[in-house]
Amino acid sequence: MIKFIVLFLGLFFSGCATIGGYSDDISKFKSSIYHQNCEFKDEIKTISNDKLYNALKSGFKARSCKEYALSNKFFDIAESEYKYSVDTKSLTSKASSSISSTILNDNALSYSGKFYERGMINLYKALNFLALNDLANARVEFNRALARQNRAKIYFSTEILKAKNELSSKLSEANQNELEKISNSFDESLGSYEIYSNFINPFITYMAGIFFTTQGDKKGKELLKELDQNSQVKKDINLKNKQIWLIYENGTASGLKESRIDVPLWLASDRIYYAGFALPTLTRPNLSYKYLNLNSQKSVKISDMDAVIRAEYSKIYPLIITKEAIRAISKATLQYSTSQDDNPLGAIFAIYSALTTKADIRHIPVFPKEFQSVSMPNLGYAKISDDSGNLLFDIKTDPDKNTIIYLKSLTKSYLHYDKIEL
16 A cells, blocks of 8 residues: 555656746746747647646747737637636636645646736737737727726626635634734735735726827727826827837736745644645846836836736735645645554655645746836937936837837846837
8 A cells, every 4th residue: 555655656746846846947938038039849839738827928938039920829828728717717616626626736737827917918919919010909909908907806806705705614713813814924025015906907008098099099098097197197198299109118027936834733643744835925026227218208107017916916815825724734634644553654645745835836927017108209219228328229210100119128138129100
């Protein structure tokens, strides 16, 4: 029996992310972006494995390589996965099934994605279509991005409470009190960062507003009026002449890292050798240049992507803690029940518990910390300089068209931009 279990565990963990996690995979993906690796043989070969996660990564990689049509093909696959494999289940059923289907960890399951990714996929598809000069499909994607935001708001207001109540019912009152302390500690770890309370990403609204305004659609102004009206938004609302916009994706948003926690044993006994759980916690965001200049005019912040991410985690994290606690209890119970009369199975399952206590830190690490914008009348040229006044590049523009220079700067050494003329 013991030999069978050891063999089973050895075979199961062979080549599996269950104990290794995804940190190496995320680092490899970031490296491919930073070093502009534009070979897609591996992506196409492995797309069916953990389809949503790989499709998202591939879509962003293709976009960074200016392979806009390919990028949208990958994003289409991701959207299809959301529609047919992810969104069809309620948050409660997904959380419960992930507990009941495995006492390993969430790395053994397919990636279910983040809610903030959904609208952004449609936004980037719209930007890809603009780069391809396909205004009709760009319009469709902007409308889809706006619709997804509204659905996310409704989802969070109903599903979160339902899921929390369902999972909490599986724990004793003492365990719930312990988890409340851990959850409160996480809330404090969010620090003083801005958090958007309604799960709406203002940048999606802003870019849709700019697009519809350039198309002479009154919907554009209506969307812009929904935003906090800083100096740039006010300028955009009162748009009259052909303009140049510099849209600036600044830095990198919070990612995920593992925080491993050894917790008080729920089943106090010398038959339990290990109890603990690992949680995905947010990293600190990083800025690139504080701002950029368009013909000597400074860009200003429109939206904080990190605030969107933190808003989601502030609501979803209690569910993650509860789910992992239930899983930890199950593993502790397994040790307890197999360690009677000096049965060595208890020690084996203790090793099993320690090895499988691993946080799922899958995320897409190329979202910006914040979005900025600046515009001015289109005079036929655009000089882009950094926050110290150093010229980064300059380009010619058509003064008879509206021009969007969409620039992404993950770090000061990484610049990627598109010139879009409307």
